Amino acid sequence: MQSWKVFITLFAALVADVDGVDEEKICFPHNFLFGVATAAYQIEGAWNVSGKGPSIWDSLTHDHPERIVDRKNPDVAADSYHLFKKDVQLLVKLGIQFYRFSIAWSRILPNGLANNVNEDGIRYYHELIDELNRNNIQPMVTMYHWDLPQYLQDFGGWTNPMIADYFVDYARVLFQNYGSKVGAWVTFNEPLSFCQEGYGGREAPETIEASGFADYLCAHNVLRAHGMVYRMYEREFKAKLMTSIGITLDFSWRAPSSLLADDIIAAETARQFSIGWFAHAIFSKPGDYPLVMRKRIDTISRIQGFSRSRLPHFTAEEIEMIRGSADFFGLNHYTTYLITKSKKKISSKPSYYADMGGLVSQKSSWPKTNSTWLKVVPWGIRLSLNWIKRAYNNPRIIITENGVSLERGLRDKGRTNYIRDYLKYVHAAITKDNCNVYGYTYWSLMDNYEWLRGFSECFGLYKVDFDSPNKTRTPRMSSEYYGRVSRTKCL
Numbered sequence: 001m002q003s004w005k006v007f008i009t010l011f012a013a014l015v016a017d018v019d020g021v022d023e024e025k026i027c028f029p030h031n032f033l034f035g036v037a038t039a040a041y042q043i044e045g046a047w048n049v050s051g052k053g054p055s056i057w058d059s060l061t062h063d064h065p066e067r068i069v070d071r072k073n074p075d076v077a078a079d080s081y082h083l084f085k086k087d088v089q090l091l092v093k094l095g096i097q098f099y100r101f102s103i104a105w106s107r108i109l110p111n112g113l114a115n116n117v118n119e120d121g122i123r124y125y126h127e128l129i130d131e132l133n134r135n136n137i138q139p140m141v142t143m144y145h146w147d148l149p150q151y152l153q154d155f156g157g158w159t160n161p162m163i164a165d166y167f168v169d170y171a172r173v174l175f176q177n178y179g180s181k182v183g184a185w186v187t188f189n190e191p192l193s194f195c196q197e198g199y200g201g202r203e204a205p206e207t208i209e210a211s212g213f214a215d216y217l218c219a220h221n222v223l224r225a226h227g228m229v230y231r232m233y234e235r236e237f238k239a240k241l242m243t244s245i246g247i248t249l250d251f252s253w254r255a256p257s258s259l260l261a262d263d264i265i266a267a268e269t270a271r272q273f274s275i276g277w278f279a280h281a282i283f284s285k286p287g288d289y290p291l292v293m294r295k296r297i298d299t300i301s302r303i304q305g306f307s308r309s310r311l312p313h314f315t316a317e318e319i320e321m322i323r324g325s326a327d328f329f330g331l332n333h334y335t336t337y338l339i340t341k342s343k344k345k346i347s348s349k350p351s352y353y354a355d356m357g358g359l360v361s362q363k364s365s366w367p368k369t370n371s372t373w374l375k376v377v378p379w380g381i382r383l384s385l386n387w388i389k390r391a392y393n394n395p396r397i398i399i400t401e402n403g404v405s406l407e408r409g410l411r412d413k414g415r416t417n418y419i420r421d422y423l424k425y426v427h428a429a430i431t432k433d434n435c436n437v438y439g440y441t442y443w444s445l446m447d448n449y450e451w452l453r454g455f456s457e458c459f460g461l462y463k464v465d466f467d468s469p470n471k472t473r474t475p476r477m478s479s480e481y482y483g484r485v486s487r488t489k490c491l
């Protein structure tokens with residue numbers, strides 16, 4: 001049988017065999033970890049308090065409120081900067097084992113550079129981390145969750161090769177200060193999103209709209225920065241600290257829109273252009289970019305009359321440095337897309353999507369949520385986990401985000417169903433397919449600032465009343481369910 005036919009048969013089986021297990025009690029291994037996630041810009045507020053420098057998101061939300069759906073900014077947001085002790089108590093109530101949060105780079109280094117360290121920023125995260133540890137909740141810390149110091153964006157942001165060195169300097173400050181009390185570090189959150197939307201489109205504040213060019217430069221420097229941080233950690237800290245370092249990559253499953261070979265191949269190419277773009281260099285045996293990206297972008301660049309490929313090349317040393325530079329694979333997964341082979345002729349205008357050669361859609365029958373892009377497709381997570389297992393020799397995976405946005409109210413049956421249904425497929429991936437998944441993180445602990453969507457989309461297990469002076473947090477029904485799951489490890 002041709003390999004793509006084997007692929008289809010296998011995946012059809014993976015989708016089907018979870019149905020009907022409703023009646024059984026589904027339990028995860030007792031050492032499986034449950035947690036929740038947030039990010040600094042989305043919950044902290046205190047945007048200019050005690051020496052914090054502005055980030056690119058501060059600039060965007062202040063200068064261009066018209067680009068935000070509800071025209072609001074998170075200058076105060078959920079005010080977690082002041083209310084973090086209350087938030088830790090919410091975590092305790094949930095009974096979760098770890099909390100994934102991010103550090104605001106410009107709270108530590110106001111203009112992004114390490115010659116000026118903001119002591120109040122250092123203090124704030126010490127207090128948060130100590131409070132977590134005191135309550136037996138492991139901190140999992142993301143170094144970069146999209147809030148680049150504005151000063152660094154002014155000279156190119158992630159397209160400037162020097163940024164990798166600046167990021168290493170920043171990471172060193174973090175290891176020096178918090179290394180002994182943080183068990184797991186995530187260098188980057190969803191580089192696919194911020195490179196593509198920030199440098200290839202208009203979905204983020206970087207607004208360098210150079211798809212097929214600047215997005216590739218961004219990814220290139222992010223991968224270099226990630227590898228350099230990992231090697232710096234090995235050289236300077238590994239002997240004294242007990243911690244692990246990984247990266248969080250977003251992978252919405254890409255399914256073929258039909259059983260035509262063209263669409264099946266286009267879907268696999270789309271996977272390589274999304275998850276593979278970042279994961280191949282770090283987790284595959286040979287390292288470097290996926291071959292199909294290299295070939296397609298080199299060829300199309302040539303046809304377009306460029307004298308060199310728009311996809312940059314790593315040096316042999318860089319390939320070695322990045323290859324194997326992660327102790328775990330952080331996976332963010334929310335939804336699934338369909339891919340159809342594009343029949344469009346190559347134009348002279350560079351474009352990531354033209355390079356990829358697939359048209360992206362979703363089935364209208366898939367259940368909707370409050371986010372247009374997020375349709376509920378629970379089986380996609382099992383396929384994603386299996387794909388990663390096969391592509392990268394079964395790495396240790398922790399699901400660093402999975403969640404859903406629904407109405408603002410408290411009776412959120414849909415969220416409980418979403419969590420249960422996705423976890424069923426995660427469980428099958430572990431027990432039936434031997435995927436090496438050791439933890440799951442719900443996004444998010446509480447309602448927060450959903451980037452360009454402002455406060456209009458609610459992902460929280462806790463509802464936040466952003467109009468109240470105390471930013472009151474109220475548990476939704478789903479928080480009871482998730483709390484039970486995280487304590488008993490059973491659905």
Ligand code: NOJ
Binds near residue numbers: 042189190332450459
């Ligand atoms: C992924 C991002 O990491 C997070 O910041 C965002 O709020 C959620 N997805 C939901 O869109």
